[in-house]
Amino acid sequence: MRKNAIIAALSGIGLVAGTLLLTPAYANPDYPTAAEVAAAKRDVQEKEKLIERIESLLVTLEEEARALETIALQKNEEYNQAIDAKNEMAAKVESLQARVEQSATEAEEARLQLGRIVAQMFRDRSATDTTLELLFNPDNAESLLFQMSMEEIIAQRTEAIYQAALDKQAQAEALALELEQSRIELEEIEAEAEKLYQEAQDAADAVIAKVAESERERATMMEQLAELKDTAEEIERQRQEGLEWERRQAAIRAAPTAPELYSVGEPDWAQVETAIAFASEQLGERYVLGGAGPNVWDCSGITMKSYAAAGVYIGWHSATAQYNVLAGQKKLVPFQNAQRGDLIWWSTESAFSGDKYHVAIYLGDGMMLEAPNPARTVRIVPVRYGELWPYAGRPTASSN
Secondary structure (H helix, E strand, O other): OHHHHHHHHHHHHHHHHHHHHOOOOOOOOOOOOHHHHHHHHOOHHHHHHHHHHHHHHHHHHHHHHHHHHHHHHHHHHHHHHHHHHHHHHHHHHHHHHHHHHHHHHHHHHHHHHHHHHHHHHHHHOOOOOHHHHHHHOHHHHHHHHHHHHHHHHHHHHHHHHHHHHHHHHHHHHHHHHHHHHHHHHHHHHHHHHHHHHHHHHHHHHHHHHHHHHHHHHHHHHHHHHHHHHOOOHHHHHHHHHHHHHHHHHHHOOOOOOOOOOOOOOOOOHHHHHHHHHHHHHOOOOEEOOOOEOOOEEOHHHHHHHHHHHOOOOOOOOOHHHHHHHHHHOOOEEEHHHOOOOOEEEEOOOOOOOOOOOEEEEEEEOOEEEEOOOOOOEOEEEEOOOOOEOOEEEOOOOOOO
């Protein structure tokens, strides 16, 4: 049952991962040529159309990059969960190995004990038949009857020891079989984890390539916009970044709200500031799949180590696991009540038990610190409301 559950779960992850990778191939953006730009400058209507066309292409580039970023985050989380399943099974194999060795020793000791008892019985057995002795020497009846009862007791004890030896042998064989099956499961889980790692790495590479491509194309289009509008490229870049921010805000106009689940205490501010100080020291450092320091990070790696620096355990290297730990400790607060230092998550699922593919540290005033994706470094940015889970977690609140 355990094997089937783990393999089914990992196979499901692999299926999802394969599905996510089958994204449509992006067409090369049809941005204007230098000749088109020059021609459009001479015609007001053509200029406006061309500006609209370029700005539309910029929006497309941003959307494509963000879609790939989400896939990369999801795959990183799937890989982290697969590693946990592998570690769990490896620990089981190690424990079973010790139990098998102990059980085999006990079975051998029981076999030797039984052999010693049987040998002793043969050595001590009287050559005189007890029944005949009773018949011809009735005066010895009492002592002989006592001898019979002792023989019966010894026989019963020998039978019990014999049965115990059989049981220990059967237990040793059963444990050895379980160990063999667990080793097979471990090999299968390791293979699945390796497959997920490769898929996650491919997704990360795709993000890096797409962002690099987008930035090159953006630079070309910014130059064209500046020429069409007779402005500086830097001004156009700032304008487009402002428009992108406005589009993100328009897509999700407000932060999610949720009802209170239970009472959660105030944060331990000293621990919060220690965690944030540690995370802030990593600003500008690279995002790497499975990174947990000292100078490369992924989303759950930096949250785990930041709170570890404050002496707080928030769960192992997984956004989902960290969510589950705080949920299990009853430390979830509605996002509208989030305070500085709380953890926030993103998920495509609506169930409380669903996977969370990204985690960040909330800084207050709508800002957060995160290790975002393979194309970006550790940074402080406004909270993104799209797919934001409606509950934050408060690691430093006292347990209820």
